Amino acid sequence: MTSKRTLSMDNHKQNKKLRGRGSGLESEYYSIPDTVCDVNTLSSLIRKKNVRVVDVRKEEEYIREHIPGAVSLPLAKILEKESPERCIELIQDIGVNEDLPVVTYDDTFGALAARVAWTFQYIGHQHSSILEVTFAQWKSMGFRTEKKLNSYKWQPHPLKINQSIYADLAYVEKASSNKVLIDSRERLNFLSEHIPEAVNLPYTMLRADGKVLSKSDDIRRLLQNRGIHENLELVTYCGSVGTLSGLVYYGLRLAGLKNVRLYARSFKEWKALGKPKAEFKDANYWDLSAE
């Protein structure tokens, strides 16, 4: 444990030198990334075989080409019958124990990767982060890829549910003056309908050119403008299964907010159960879209 820390501390320094700034690896975090992993850190973790890279795209995409050493674990497989017990089996099957850092990636602007990484955190894996770029961007930056199919020996992993990052319907409905619901969908969807009192923080707002998330300082400034601060309980949700809101969850964590939860069943469940919605019908805003 100690030796591993020192080792990745070195990586961190080296990255700082290389890139001039740490991106996901802010000093307040473990040197092992637990929110966003930058490309250089990932390369060196791969070189040192000290990481499990998880490709959450469709299996055929993985088979075509992937990041060296990556295993395939499509998001769909996690969602199939999502239970903590099942997820523990899945993480054990890709050879991840409690100490091995996991980095997930996708080709869907980080949203699928975020949902998988969050799931690992939820079942008790601490060092679960998303790659700062998509697979396409990784490739276009000139980093290596491979076709070899990887599998790893089963490893034991305890199940320690982390309730502090999870929100279910009851939690969302429970009255609290300190709780802020964050709708992560795009503006037009939000205007049409949302959970009453929710605020809109579209996932598109937290990304940067060429990165799935902006720098933490930039996100912090946006949140400050919005009056979103440390002492609030934040709950992110989106339209279906917690992907866009998973990304926003990671964006908020990256900005240093500690009390963030994901309402994984999101607005889909809320609507299906006929819960009240806030709607805005006094303007034809959809007609402004050129889609």
Place this chain on the structure above:
Amino acid sequence: MKTRKDASRSHQRHVPKPRPNPRWGKEEETSIFAEKVKLFRTGKLSEDEFRRFRLQHGAYGSRLQMDYSMVRIKVPGGEILPIQLEKLASLSEAFSIGSAHVSTRQNIQLHWVQLEDVSEVMRGLVEVGLTSREACGNTVRNVMCSHLAGVCPDEEFDSTPYSKAIARFFLRNPMCQNLPRKFKINFACCEKHGLVRIADIGLVPMTKDGSRGFRIYLGGGLGAASFIGHLLEEFTSEGKLLATCMAVIRLFDRNGNRENMARNRMRYLVNEMGWEKFQKMALKERSIVMMTTAHSTESMFNLTAEEDDQYLPKENRNGNKLRMYRELDSSNTSAYERWVHSNVIAQKQAGYYTVFVTLGAGDLTANQLRVLAGIIHELSMEGAARTTPQQNFAIRYVNGNDLSEFHNRLASVGLSNPGALTITSAVGCSGTTSCNLAITNSHRLAKEIQYKFLELGLDTDDMLIDSTIKISGCPNSCGQHEIATIGFFGGASRIGSVMAPTYTMMFGGSAGESGELGRVIMRVPAKRVIDTVLKIIEIYRMEHVEGETLRHWVDKVLKGEAIGTVHDIEDIKGALAAVVQLPPVDQNPESYQDYGSDTRFTAKTARGECAA
């Protein structure tokens, strides 16, 4: 079939140097804005004070939802750079609705931006040299310039640098931070193009005895009551340009009406005073300005700083002569030919062309903005685009050999619609999509018209080509309906026992130096507008004399000089009486609803902020 590589080798494509950052924006204004929002939200700044501040910085309140803003980004002279379009793409995705909108005064607008995020939009704008400062409020608004200035075959000289130098002089200038009302300055290229008669100051470049100057029109403007501007004097030399503008603004600032919001544009002052008196006062004020203006003030009007045409070619020796496809055989025309026919015109620089990019009521997506930026960067020798008052883009200095590649690249993102320069490219203000004062969904109606007319191939009919359709969602004229051949403004009427969205139709408006305002013909229910225009075209086609375009025919009807069964206004009303009828509401309830809505129509409005 030539590949891209071949094409570029055959005429040595030369990608222009990126232009310098034009620095319209100011970094410190972004954090000041964020601070003011906080003060307002915590009750430390009154609503009125905050509104004034917000409008001064280019953020309008959105329709019945004051937590959101429309951010109006100034595009001085209409000139916009590829990196700016790319930035707008990112900003629209991050903070707006993923689309941006080109306005009728060459601005670009981002809608439904949360008030708390406006400062972030401003921060992004500053990075690429843009600003929203004084795009709204009682200030000098975006200074317009004909999108053909610099390439127009009929112009005396390029007015673009003048428009930008005037814009820069007045931006943040203490003398126009608190005018009685908004103030609009429009430059033309020639007497045909440009909106000089509907501005507070409209300017047409001209030369006299070899020296440069302008014909300057004052006191025009559209709105609930519109006026055509008056000619100040036969020739205003370029040396007097700044002093004239300063004098007029000072006069307005001193004498304008600050009480009655509905009558405080300068055109009302001119009208109440009488033109002769106003003219005298303006000339007198100018001599005072010229005597009292410090040299250092004058030097802030810096023409050479705004001239960036030094690298532009005078002609294109390698350029081919383009067949302009004037007469299209629509049964046998490729999409490309159809597009060239209605979207491409030859410049005064031989071998170069100006290409118009057709938008729908001025809207385009972030992705389209990005692709467009790439096209401009690679295929325009000027390395810039112009926004047009028809809510399209004009991209100039395109080599004839590159047109088909240009078209293909537009097609790859759904931007290759033809008809930009024809009646099909209908203009529509924001209407109920975002405007507090809107009664009808003028924006959607403009898109519906375009869609239908392109489907019918009306862009290929040269007899319709010089006609325009412009639509506003209320009488305020933001859609410039009064200068359209056929214009519409929205209202609500009781039809039978039911309220329905309707439009007042006007005929015979026009732009340019001899621009005229349209005249009211009749009311048309929203859902009958398309059929009504089609009926007008049908009558025109049957009754016009040889060689007479729709526009000429409409003018004749207005004068009572048309020769067919429809002779004058009363006749056209009679001929349209049937087509404007709605079926009974129980048979067809949709026809009583507005476009984009599936519920009963009600007219809902709130405070407009047009004169806060």
